[in-house]
Amino acid sequence: MREILPALHEWYAAGSPFGLATVVAVSRSAPRDPGAAMAVGPGDEVVGSVSGGCVEGAVFELAREVVASGEARLETFGYSDEDAFAVGLTCGGEITVLVRRVSPADDPAFAAVAESVAAGRPVTVATVIDGPAPRGATLAVWPYTESAPGPASDSGAGAGATQGSGAGAGTGAAARSGAETARAAGVAGSLGTTGLDVAVTADARGELALGATGQRHYGPHGERREDAVSVFLHSFAPPPRMLVFGAIDYAAAVARIGDFLGYRVTVCDARPVFATPKRFPPGVEVVVDWPHRYLGGTTTDARTVICVLTHDPKFDVPLLEEALRRPAAYIGAMGSRRTHDERMERLAEAGLTEGELARLRSPVGLDLGARTPEEVAVSVAAEIVALRWGGTGTPLTATAGAIHPR
Numbered sequence: 001m002r003e004i005l006p007a008l009h010e011w012y013a014a015g016s017p018f019g020l021a022t023v024v025a026v027s028r029s030a031p032r033d034p035g036a037a038m039a040v041g042p043g044d045e046v047v048g049s050v051s052g053g054c055v056e057g058a059v060f061e062l063a064r065e066v067v068a069s070g071e072a073r074l075e076t077f078g079y080s081d082e083d084a085f086a087v088g089l090t091c092g093g094e095i096t097v098l099v100r101r102v103s104p105a106d107d108p109a110f111a112a113v114a115e116s117v118a119a120g121r122p123v124t125v126a127t128v129i130d131g132p133a134p135r136g137a138t139l140a141v142w143p144y145t146e147s148a149p150g151p152a153s154d155s156g157a158g159a160g161a162t163q164g165s166g167a168g169a170g171t172g173a174a175a176r177s178g179a180e181t182a183r184a185a186g187v188a189g190s191l192g193t194t195g196l197d198v199a200v201t202a203d204a205r206g207e208l209a210l211g212a213t214g215q216r217h218y219g220p221h222g223e224r225r226e227d228a229v230s231v232f233l234h235s236f237a238p239p240p241r242m243l244v245f246g247a248i249d250y251a252a253a254v255a256r257i258g259d260f261l262g263y264r265v266t267v268c269d270a271r272p273v274f275a276t277p278k279r280f281p282p283g284v285e286v287v288v289d290w291p292h293r294y295l296g297g298t299t300t301d302a303r304t305v306i307c308v309l310t311h312d313p314k315f316d317v318p319l320l321e322e323a324l325r326r327p328a329a330y331i332g333a334m335g336s337r338r339t340h341d342e343r344m345e346r347l348a349e350a351g352l353t354e355g356e357l358a359r360l361r362s363p364v365g366l367d368l369g370a371r372t373p374e375e376v377a378v379s380v381a382a383e384i385v386a387l388r389w390g391g392t393g394t395p396l397t398a399t400a401g402a403i404h405p406r
Helices: 002-013 056-069 110-118 172-185 194-210 249-260 291-296 313-323 337-349 373-389
Strands: 018-027 037-040 046-048 073-078 094-102 123-130 138-141 187-189 214-218 229-236 241-245 264-269 285-288 305-308 330-333
Touching: 002 018, 002 037, 002 046, 002 110, 018 056, 018 073, 018 123, 018 229, 037 056, 056 073, 056 094, 094 123, 110 123, 110 229, 123 194, 138 194, 194 214, 194 229, 241 249, 241 291, 241 313, 249 264, 249 305, 249 373, 264 291, 291 313, 305 313, 313 330, 313 337, 330 373
Parallel strands: 241 264, 241 305, 264 285, 305 330
Antiparallel strands: 018 037, 018 094, 037 046, 073 094, 123 138, 123 229, 138 187, 214 229
8 A cells, every 4th residue: 555655645635535445355366465455536536456457446436435425345356257357356366355434534543654654664554344343443553662652541542532532633734733643642543442452552563563464353342362353454564574694404494483473584694505495485585695794785673683593603703793783673693502602702802892792692592492493493483572572481371460461
């Protein structure tokens, strides 16, 4: 939807309602992924696409009806032998599309979302698509780093909140001021109940950390073990990167679990005999280069994970010199206690400060008693997740209180 946001923002700023159709589920050979969007605005102007042309005509009419009635609609389009070229998908797939009306009155937080996306700031939009909750209701969620999180009653989500709470309504300066307030609060809008808002907010921030988009299911009040309410979480953030150095068996296992967790994984090794794509899962980028040189020419940020599995001083010391002086969420290095001590001495001799050295997670991973490459990869992944969310690694049976702190 990024490419059509400028047009949507223009319509919204002018106070013109428009119908926004979003792909919320796909199957088989569907032409577009979840999150693809099409909108019908004033004068029947159309921007975007949900299927590459197969069902756009039907979605156009549906969007016009939704703008007129104000009631969100959920429709599924799939292949059928009798009607394939009418409104079906000729590719043989199936897509489910949610169409809702957007305007300052319907969705006061939309301006804040559009401004965040345009500025490259991450945000997730949660939308009710089915179940005993207001279909089309939205909740915009920003990460903790974007705002100071507070109680639901302070953030515009929770009991008595409406889609407009925390953002205000109207256009012009008032709408812009409301949008800024909404973003500053970290959460804007409501899905109908306090419990649902709280549960979805937590999940939205988790998905946002991975740049993931998809459906989640809850009970009417956010119950985790129920699936009465379907919510579509649309994350506007690229997936974080995982950089794995050292193309060994452990690297293949770490790359596999990194891909599973939603990271964009790159494996780098200076030895071409080991750094071959066939040794790694599909979709994993494999680079032949000296690790420190590759990292020096690569952009990292506060979500980047760096796993140093080279286990060789001539590779890992210059690599860690570079890694520990740049942004990263996690920097872990494989090795024994003795290897760790020797590595720390070399890094200190290279001029790294105590603060920089304290960032290194070494030996890498949590103490799970892991032996195989796959078990070690689970250990590493567990440490990455624990560090991201402030977990302790303690068995839950030995803890008390809330499992997922608010």
